[in-house]
Amino acid sequence: MxxxxxxxxxxxxxxxxxxxxxxxxxxxxxxxxxxxxxxxxxxxxxxxxxxxxxxxxxxxxxxxxxxxQTDEVLKVATVTAHDEPFIAVRRGPGVNQPVLAELKDGDRIDILGLTNQNWCLVKVADKTEGYCYIDYLSV
Missing domain, CATH: 3.30.1340.30 (Histidine-containing Protein; Chain: A;)
Structure with a gap:
């Protein structure tokens, strides 16, 4: 098929x-x-x-x-990854999706939207857009 x-x-x-x-x-x-x-x-x-x-x-x-295609930002968030070397920004809202960017503790990102599965659609400083797990973000 x-x-x-x-x-x-x-x-x-x-x-x-x-x-x-x-x-x-x-x-x-x-x-x-x-x-x-x-x-x-x-x-x-x-x-x-x-x-x-x-x-x-x-x-x-x-x-x-x-x-x-939007400039709308819900909130600006800070990455809280104290015990992790980095937090992944992924192509889609799932751990099986490819990593597009790596964020470190203290990095700031724009939240564009939230899924119903604890993932946020985010945009990082270099304009990369992807999904990040919400538990590693604080607003």
């Missing part, structure tokens, strides 16, 4: 959300989907559906790279 069939509902959702610059291609048994959403909520909907199709993102057959 082609991966576009497996993730057809996700592709349909992204089209219905009118994701800009939507690109979909399959390479080396991985479906790559990228684009720009108009809201944090739209990005969360996509990740929630992805998690329903592939619980905990364990198949490792989809690279979902969505960014949010």
């Amino acid at each position: 082609p991966l576009t069939a497996k993730y057809a509902a996700l592709i349909d959702l992204l089209n219905s959300l009118k994701v800009d610059q939507l690109e979909i291609h399959e390479e080396n048994d991985i479906l790559h989907i990228s684009g720009v959403t108009s809201s944090v909520d739209a990005k969360h909907k996509a990740w929630d559906l992805y998690n329903r199709i592939d619980p905990n993102y364990i198949s490792d057959d989809l690279a979902l790279e969505l960014t949010v």
Whole structure:
């Protein structure tokens, strides 16, 4: 079964959300989907559906790279990682997602949104956007 069939509902959702610059291609048994959403909520909907199709993102057959076109910041947070060498900012809200950036204790980040799974959509100083586990942040 082609991966576009497996993730057809996700592709349909992204089209219905009118994701800009939507690109979909399959390479080396991985479906790559990228684009720009108009809201944090739209990005969360996509990740929630992805998690329903592939619980905990364990198949490792989809690279979902969505960014949010917004300057809205809910809060500025400080990383509290006293006992950890770093805290990961991940592509998606799950520990199986690739690490995009590493934050150290005391780093400041912008919180763009919250998921219902204890993850925050954050933007770091270099404009990298990803997800960070909420327990390591203080506002």
